[in-house]
Amino acid sequence: MNLRKSLEAEQGLFIAEGEKVIRRAVGTGFPVRSFLMAHRWLEPLSDVLDTLDAPVYVADDATVEGVAGFQVHRGALASLERLPLPTVEDLVTRAHRILVLEDLVDHANVGALFRCAAALGIEAVVLSPRCADPLYRRSIKVSMGAVFAIPYARMPNWHEGLGTLRASGFRLLALTPDQAAVPLDKAPMGERVALMLGSEGDGLSSRWLNEADEAVCIPMSATAMSNGVDSLNVVAAGAIACHALLRP
């Protein structure tokens, strides 16, 4: 699986699974290399297949799974070419509310955060160099296709990444569980805001925390803190923060 992960990204491919996701990927403009599906999917997907030159391989479910190397829940796969990502500068040119993810390693969390961001009107997502791939199969699935709906870019360099955003006029808000930080609802927003979220276990790096314009927190219940429940998972925290970011 690790081999497939790295091959997919290096060779510029990704896999879309299931009719709905395939439709959205094709509709977003990703070129299709090939399809692999059980016979029963030919008819429902015929409108998509008919307009493309890509080869369609038809096989029984067991063969589809054997070729894919994972459990195929929806019987239809497409292999697509990635499109070149924009630079961070180009990505954020017209954006006012963006999300910046530092080193999230869990594909499901990345997918879930894209879904939150898209649903709540965040305009773009910037990934740190080591952040998990939004086009990995599990990210796509958990995002419900939001990885196709919201534009994103990857910083080429972790050290310089935030400088680029600041130069573009973004106010950098670092979300931290530290209850000494400014409560999110009380933080001044401004014209252009970048909300920074850190990795699942460790949160934001101290370097990024220090570079932020302001550290912000979601106030936790005092009872919960005394019971040892002192933080939210990154998706819950991100959802609350994206929602707060959009207040007038």
Add this chain to the structure above:
Amino acid sequence: MNLRKSLEAEQGLFIAEGEKVIRRAVGTGFPVRSFLMAHRWLEPLSDVLDTLDAPVYVADDATVEGVAGFQVHRGALASLERLPLPTVEDLVTRAHRILVLEDLVDHANVGALFRCAAALGIEAVVLSPRCADPLYRRSIKVSMGAVFAIPYARMPNWHEGLGTLRASGFRLLALTPDQAAVPLDKAPMGERVALMLGSEGDGLSSRWLNEADEAVCIPMSATAMSNGVDSLNVVAAGAIACHALLRP
């Protein structure tokens, strides 16, 4: 696995996995039936083991996994007795902000929502009769122990369940993706509020929606809606709603 799930609940048992969770379960007052762990855990857990009469079975990791029937990540397990749950009436006597979960089937989602609820100061959780078990191993793990920190009860009867809450003076808010509902931030709260969340796929049943005092929604981005991203997952939505519930 289904056998284990039902046996656990029927026989009044549950399993705590890992030093931290075991400590919290024991600290919460659940009686321990037995421990099963690799030798290396005897020393770190000695303060807990020494105060209890429960037998401690020591085995190598492979045997622990073999007995457990699942992958044991942390090498230490405890089998504990459930305590009787309070009635819904007793549970909510002094609560002002509660969460009501209807038929969530995913243990990870139940665990994540308990974590949100506890961290954000929700005082109690009421489960519909068919809602997944908060003391199932995965729920406990994802909740980071919050299932021990926040009291909960299970409605004996789905039809009558909301009536009990209304009789206790709760205003019933039904969270729905329907954008025609009142935006959550604009809904009047009041002294006692019960926030209702529905199942992962279908949301709240129409019966419960109709019985609610008000249907509330989290406003979605118009762009996202046109891109087909028209909802949040139940944990993200629940996190935002719990946070909103606690506004002054």
